[in-house]
C-alpha cells in the first residue's frame with residue numbers, strides 16, 4: 001500500500017556556524033503533487049534540497065521518504081530509493097554525448113543486489129533506462145550529440161534526462177529555469193508539466209508565472225524558516241507572504 005505522503009521533514013535543521021540556514025522545518029509532500037518552494041535569495045531553499053538528497057548532513061531533525069528514515073543515508077542510497085535531483089548549476093559531463101551522460105546516471109541507480117543479475121541483462125536494463133530517459137526529456141533525437149555542443153537550455157533539459165535515468169519517484173529541482181530565455185523556459189515548463197503526471201516534484205523556482213502555472217502547493221521560506229504553506233490561491237492572497245516576499249516584485253515593477 002502506498003500512502004499519500006511521499007516525503008516528510010520533522011524539525012529539520014542545518015546550521016553553518018552561527019547561521020541557521022534551515023531552521024526547524026516541518027514539511028509534508030503529497031505523492032504526485034508539484035510542491036514549489038519559493039523565497040528570497042539566502043532563504044535556505046538549496047540547503048533544504050541538499051538535505052533531502054543527502055548531499056549535506058542534517059544538524060538535527062529527520063527526513064522520512066516513503067515512511068523510511070533516510071536522514072543519515074548517503075546521496076547514492078537516497079537516489080537508489082527513488083529520489084532524483086538537479087542542481088542550481090549545470091552538472092553534466094560536457095565531453096560526453098547525451099546518451100553517455102544518461103547511461104552514467106542510469107548505471108548509478110544499480111543497487112548492490114543487482115550486481116548478481118547476469119551482466120547482459122544488467123546492461124540491457126541500464127541501456128533501456130537511459131534511452132527511455134532521453135525520450136521522456138525530449139532529447140532522443142539528440143542522443144549522439146556531445147553535451148558541450150548543445151545550447152544552455154538543452155543542457156538543462158539533459159540534466160532532467162539524467163535525473164530520469166535514475167528512475168525516480170520524486171524529483172528535486174533547483175531553479176530549472178535559471179538563465180533561460182522565454183522559448184527555452186517554455187519548453188522546460190511543458191516538460192515539467194508532463195513529468196508531473198507520474199512523479200512528485202519539489203520545485204525551487206524564482207519565475208512566479210511558471211510556479212503558479214505548474215505547482216499545486218507552495219511553501220514560502222524566509223531566513224531558514226517556513227513562512228507559510230498553502231495552495232496557489234492561498235499564497236497569492238496571503239498578506240504575510242506579500243509583505244515578506246511577493247510584494248518585493250510589485251514594488252520594483
Ligand SMILES: Nc1ncnc2c1ncn2[C@@H]1O[C@H](COP(=O)(O)OP(=O)(O)O)[C@@H](O)[C@H]1O
Nearest residue numbers: 016019021039040041042043044045046047048
Ligand atoms: N556551505 C555553506 N557554508 C556556509 N554558509 C552556507 C553554505 N551553504 C549555504 N550557506 C548559507 O546558508 C544560507 C542559505 O543559503 P541557500 O540554501 O543557498 O539559500 P537559497 O537557495 O534560498 O538562495 C545563506 O545565507 C548562505 O550563504
Ligand SMILES: [Mg+2]
Nearest residue numbers: 045046047088
Ligand atoms: Mg539556491
